[in-house]
Amino acid sequence: MSAESLERRTRNYLSSSVPQIQDHGGNFQIEDVDEESGEITVAIGGACSGCGIAPMTMRAIERRLPEEVDEVTRVTVRRTSGPRAAVMPDKTEEMETMEEYQDYEPPF
Incomplete structure (x- = not known):
């Protein structure tokens, strides 16, 4: 399996299985593929840079992509930030203690 093919398959998975990244004004970029x-290293940015629940999405990608x-054995996801990114505080821990989010899983 070539790195290009692995990258393409990863991109296809993210595009089809995690459409809310782009639907909500975010974007993703595959930064590195070690064949x-x-x-795999994936960066999410755009609206994801300032999203308080982006860590939940990041963890879901890290767990589900392999x-x-x-051929994917390990995924690292990081947030990118631009000069205008106003990053909201991470809400993951707070949400995990709230009853309405106890069984929450991102919808992908």
């Missing part, structure tokens, strides 16, 4: 180890793309 031999199966490690389940969906066979």
Whole structure:
């Protein structure tokens, strides 16, 4: 399997299975593909840079991408920020203690 093919499969997965990133004004970029180890680095940005629940999305991508793309062994997701990014505080821990979010899973 070539790195290009692995990158394409990763991009296809993110585009089709995580459409809310783009639907909500965010974007993703595959920054690195290590063909031999199966490690992928993905950056999310745009509206994701300032989103308080982006960490939940990031964790879901890190957990689910290796389940969906066979050759992927490890995923690192990071937020990018531009000069105008106003990053909201991470709401993940607070949301995890709220009853209405106890069974929350991102919808992908």
